[in-house]
Amino acid sequence: MYAFNYQRPTSLADAATAIQAEEAKLLGGGQTLLPTLKQRLARPTDLIDLGAIPELKGIREADGGLEIGAFTRHAEVAHSDLVKRVIPALASLAEGIGDRQVRNMGTMGGSIANADPSADYPSAVVALKATVTTDRRTISGDDFFTGMFETALEPGEILKSVRYSRPDKAAYAKFRNPASRYAIVGVFVAKFGADVRVAVTGAAGSVFRAEAFEAALAADFRAEALNGLSVDADGLNADIHASADYRAHLVTVMAKRAVEAAG
Amino acid sequence: MANPNGIGASVRRREDQRFLTGRGNYTDDFKRLNMTHAVHVRSPYAHARILGIDFTDAAAMPGVVAVLTGADMEADKVGSLPCGWQIHSKDGSPMKEPPHYPLARDRVRYVGDAVAVVIAETREQARDAAEMVVVDYEELPAVGSSTRAVAGGAPLVHDDAPDNVCYDWHLGDKAATDAAFANAAHIAKIDLVNQRLVPNAMEPRAAMGEYDQSNGEYTLTTTSQNPHVTRLLMGAFVLGIPEHKLRVVAPDVGGGFGSKIFHYGEEAVVTWAARKVGRPVKWTADRSESFLTDAHGRDHVSHAELAMDADGNFLALRVSTLANLGAYLSTFAPSIPTYLYATLLAGQYKTPAIYAEVKAVFTNTSPVDAYRGAGRPEACYLIERLVDVAAGVMGMDKTEIRRRNFVPKEAMPYQTPVALQYDTGDFAKNLDIALPLVDYPGFQQRRAESKARGKLRGIGFATYIEACGIAPSNVAGALGARAGLYECAEVRFHPTGSVTVFTGAHSHGQGHETTFAQIVAERFGIPIENVEIVHGDTNKIPFGMGTYGSRSLAVGGSALVKAMDKVERKARKIAAHMLEAAETDIEVKEGRFTVAGTDKSLGIGDIALQAYVPHNFPLDELEPGLDEQAFYDPKNFTYPNGCHVCELEIDPDTGVTTIVSFAAVDDFGNVINPLIVEGQVHGGLVQGIGQALYENCVYDEESGQLVTGSYMDYCMPRADDVPSFTVRYHEDQPCTHNPLGVKGCGEAGTIGAAAAVMNAVVDALSDYGVTHMDMPATPEKVWRTIRDAAPAPAMAAE
Numbered sequence A: 001m002y003a004f005n006y007q008r009p010t011s012l013a014d015a016a017t018a019i020q021a022e023e024a025k026l027l028g029g030g031q032t033l034l035p036t037l038k039q040r041l042a043r044p045t046d047l048i049d050l051g052a053i054p055e056l057k058g059i060r061e062a063d064g065g066l067e068i069g070a071f072t073r074h075a076e077v078a079h080s081d082l083v084k085r086v087i088p089a090l091a092s093l094a095e096g097i098g099d100r101q102v103r104n105m106g107t108m109g110g111s112i113a114n115a116d117p118s119a120d121y122p123s124a125v126v127a128l129k130a131t132v133t134t135d136r137r138t139i140s141g142d143d144f145f146t147g148m149f150e151t152a153l154e155p156g157e158i159l160k161s162v163r164y165s166r167p168d169k170a171a172y173a174k175f176r177n178p179a180s181r182y183a184i185v186g187v188f189v190a191k192f193g194a195d196v197r198v199a200v201t202g203a204a205g206s207v208f209r210a211e212a213f214e215a216a217l218a219a220d221f222r223a224e225a226l227n228g229l230s231v232d233a234d235g236l237n238a239d240i241h242a243s244a245d246y247r248a249h250l251v252t253v254m255a256k257r258a259v260e261a262a263g
Numbered sequence B: 001m002a003n004p005n006g007i008g009a010s011v012r013r014r015e016d017q018r019f020l021t022g023r024g025n026y027t028d029d030f031k032r033l034n035m036t037h038a039v040h041v042r043s044p045y046a047h048a049r050i051l052g053i054d055f056t057d058a059a060a061m062p063g064v065v066a067v068l069t070g071a072d073m074e075a076d077k078v079g080s081l082p083c084g085w086q087i088h089s090k091d092g093s094p095m096k097e098p099p100h101y102p103l104a105r106d107r108v109r110y111v112g113d114a115v116a117v118v119i120a121e122t123r124e125q126a127r128d129a130a131e132m133v134v135v136d137y138e139e140l141p142a143v144g145s146s147t148r149a150v151a152g153g154a155p156l157v158h159d160d161a162p163d164n165v166c167y168d169w170h171l172g173d174k175a176a177t178d179a180a181f182a183n184a185a186h187i188a189k190i191d192l193v194n195q196r197l198v199p200n201a202m203e204p205r206a207a208m209g210e211y212d213q214s215n216g217e218y219t220l221t222t223t224s225q226n227p228h229v230t231r232l233l234m235g236a237f238v239l240g241i242p243e244h245k246l247r248v249v250a251p252d253v254g255g256g257f258g259s260k261i262f263h264y265g266e267e268a269v270v271t272w273a274a275r276k277v278g279r280p281v282k283w284t285a286d287r288s289e290s291f292l293t294d295a296h297g298r299d300h301v302s303h304a305e306l307a308m309d310a311d312g313n314f315l316a317l318r319v320s321t322l323a324n325l326g327a328y329l330s331t332f333a334p335s336i337p338t339y340l341y342a343t344l345l346a347g348q349y350k351t352p353a354i355y356a357e358v359k360a361v362f363t364n365t366s367p368v369d370a371y372r373g374a375g376r377p378e379a380c381y382l383i384e385r386l387v388d389v390a391a392g393v394m395g396m397d398k399t400e401i402r403r404r405n406f407v408p409k410e411a412m413p414y415q416t417p418v419a420l421q422y423d424t425g426d427f428a429k430n431l432d433i434a435l436p437l438v439d440y441p442g443f444q445q446r447r448a449e450s451k452a453r454g455k456l457r458g459i460g461f462a463t464y465i466e467a468c469g470i471a472p473s474n475v476a477g478a479l480g481a482r483a484g485l486y487e488c489a490e491v492r493f494h495p496t497g498s499v500t501v502f503t504g505a506h507s508h509g510q511g512h513e514t515t516f517a518q519i520v521a522e523r524f525g526i527p528i529e530n531v532e533i534v535h536g537d538t539n540k541i542p543f544g545m546g547t548y549g550s551r552s553l554a555v556g557g558s559a560l561v562k563a564m565d566k567v568e569r570k571a572r573k574i575a576a577h578m579l580e581a582a583e584t585d586i587e588v589k590e591g592r593f594t595v596a597g598t599d600k601s602l603g604i605g606d607i608a609l610q611a612y613v614p615h616n617f618p619l620d621e622l623e624p625g626l627d628e629q630a631f632y633d634p635k636n637f638t639y640p641n642g643c644h645v646c647e648l649e650i651d652p653d654t655g656v657t658t659i660v661s662f663a664a665v666d667d668f669g670n671v672i673n674p675l676i677v678e679g680q681v682h683g684g685l686v687q688g689i690g691q692a693l694y695e696n697c698v699y700d701e702e703s704g705q706l707v708t709g710s711y712m713d714y715c716m717p718r719a720d721d722v723p724s725f726t727v728r729y730h731e732d733q734p735c736t737h738n739p740l741g742v743k744g745c746g747e748a749g750t751i752g753a754a755a756a757v758m759n760a761v762v763d764a765l766s767d768y769g770v771t772h773m774d775m776p777a778t779p780e781k782v783w784r785t786i787r788d789a790a791p792a793p794a795m796a797a798e
């Protein structure tokens, strides 16, 4: 790790000021950023720890859905009675992230801001028609993820909270990487009345919606409705753990499992 | 009254108090006044010429004390890291033994090869400066795998090792084997890869060197499984330090699995540098360095054939193996794919003729050496996979073909065609115990139930035998070992009756501090609390050979018994004197010395006191003191053996394998501490399962870059990947040639498990016509195998 200045502001406004410093970085739970620093792959001058800012914390019921502060740890979401009652699929997604240590430190905001193609949360943001609030504006979940490790956030913009809509039914099915336990493929299926969303993470450079799956499920919300459907392997991720065609295959399998789990 | 903490008691590990409360003392925990920190500059290339090293900027960085290179070592006449075992090729020529310098001199040969060391006030400063060292490399074509190494025209890792061959060795009777094949009714064949593994001890390697100018003494504190071996190799061959001026301490060590047997360059670097900079120098590997530079394990590519008669009796086995030794010869590397592998190819079977050829090659990868099991898991995996293929060829039940070919108990001691003589073993009994544990008759029904749920169920058997407690020095010496293989112990009674034991074995997770104390407590009838076990310091203990190859109890424990015999003999003399009886009239039981036929007796505590307060000793007959030392050189290897059974389920939609149950039945001879034995078996099984399903060290064949250099890509097995194990052992077949009747249990789990799992995977896929799959059985590999299988099972059933 290279040396850096450590700051721990207690308000969002102070954090917004601090992050203006050149080469400053926001620190969430540190589960992505700290390993990067330890390996000397980044060299920020300042780390702005978001852990002492009340505006970034907490889980509330809002508009029938949930509003979750950016600095909410994965374990808090996983164990929240409110989340389990309103959107149980979201609690189970959080429970499936990494391992216990990672869940006790990592934050929802950090995960979403980081936009790792294998992260779990992006699928929920897209499938649950979420709205992302920052210190500057609100951004539709549909527009938030713009590419691999890329989001609509501008430099220095702080993710404040995410508002998730409450679906009638939903489930998240993950095929985890046996080594890292990130998603090789994760599929979040959510049903809102006649409308169905199927968001896929892990498979490509960024989360995407499987529109053919959505149409089929809108007509018939059963796993069998996905028989014969698949996503194109072209352009999907490939690595030593999973080739593109295996990932394409897993998208269908996980989508079916999510539909079955959603009931 | 039996000692509650004696032999056979499941005493909880005494060392765990300090480990579990964070009070262990590991090498990196040691701090010295004025200590400096070393960071190595390592090659990013698998193969390159070093054209120059510019460290002007690095040397000027804050806190930098020195930047040292291979040229500095050369100027100081630092030698090459020696190899401890010499193999001769078929044609009688000695193996190729290219130099291996602690800091590379003009060429680097694997990613991670050290080219310079930066020494600074803090570790971070050393790292900062290491990044500023500019090495001018001319990249050379690299060899990333053993198969590429022997492909015609491959680049040469060492100019003086043509075709990259270190040796081309063989064992067994080729003519007899060929003749048996010519007459065989059936032949089973297999091609398999035993993939390379990274050891991944929890504690990374570390070393701290110190030099005392006032008396010329060096101290190396290091993560070693055998500090005396390191002292001998480093002192005599690398740095030229006489042994009385060199102390090597291996304090608490957080796991080794073989990877900490070897003498590594960093140990020599910090010891040498400590004198150069006049201050203690410490180096601790980070996890990435561990991946890159710890000696790796396995890495065999083999072809094997088994000849059978019309009834499935094994007639002959023919094996040809290509073994990857990496870029340089690690300390015991040459012995692993030869004498610790091919000699085990008889397995539990009475195959009359065996012939094995092993070609060992250099590649531009990290050195490969012993890793838990060391050669024996490779042998077991090959035999047991081949036997399953043979069962298929014969249409025989997999347990039946094994049973038919077992060396029967009555044939013990049994001379195998590959050099070893098994002393005891009842292989049929292991199987008899195992089968009810797994309800073998009920398997077909369970398989059908799985199928109804869309899952594929398989059961796999593996029997194993290993040669442990390595070994009689004269035999090892004849086979090329450049060291003796005995063990030492010293038993020191203190005046008040407590005991300190000094053992040359080293504990880095095995629990010696408990088991060795149990043996002493039992023998002398004293509380276990009164016994302390000291190990790991060359200034405290006699010359010890350390711990590896499941040898501690079989060899070190035997030395301990020998030393206790001497103590008892001496104590008997003292008792005779004190009780005014003839020595021959003294009866000894659990530390109580009684004049036969009387109630006159003394306890060992009273005797110890007298030994140190010899007010009326007849000094020309009786020396004061009660402190005895012994060396034990075994008469033979020991032969732990067992039967492992794995049952698992495969999800054909995803290719994911889930182990449903795993039973291990082992014969370790007599058991000192069942709790520790069970723990050793559990750990071993998980390591074997790890190889079968998860772990795989991948180098890019062409560039020689390590692809799996972190836990993001190198998959370690975790607690939730394995089921609760069923572990049984029997003590019917104690070792016949050591005083405790023990065989060793440290590696057994790893040896049998991988084969049992893979046999179960292949069994689960048998409907698809699958007869073999290389490890690890990753989800994609399994899924692809099913997808590509033709015909599909429904059609196959027609």
Ligand SMILES: Cc1cc2nc3c(=O)[nH]c(=O)nc-3n(C[C@H](O)[C@H](O)[C@H](O)COP(=O)(O)OP(=O)(O)OC[C@H]3O[C@@H](n4cnc5c(N)ncnc54)[C@H](O)[C@@H]3O)c2cc1C
Residues within 6 Å of the ligand: A025, A026, A027, A028, A029, A030, A031, A032, A033, A034, A050, A070, A071, A096, A097, A098, A099, A102, A105, A106, A107, A108, A109, A110, A111, A113, A114, A116, A118, A119, A120, A121, A157, A158, A159, A160, A180, A181, A182, A183
């Ligand atoms: C072993 C391991 C396993 C893991 N497994 C999984 C898994 O299975 N699934 C999964 O989804 N993830 C996994 N992760 C990642 C984990 O979920 C991280 O918590 C997450 O990626 C980052 O969150 P963090 O709070 O730790 O953020 P940090 O590491 O602190 O920050 C990550 C990035 O986000 C930025 N950032 C943080 N907070 C904000 C904010 N409020 N506004 C704007 N930018 C911000 C930081 O500047 C940084 O660039 C794993 C991590 C590890 C170490």
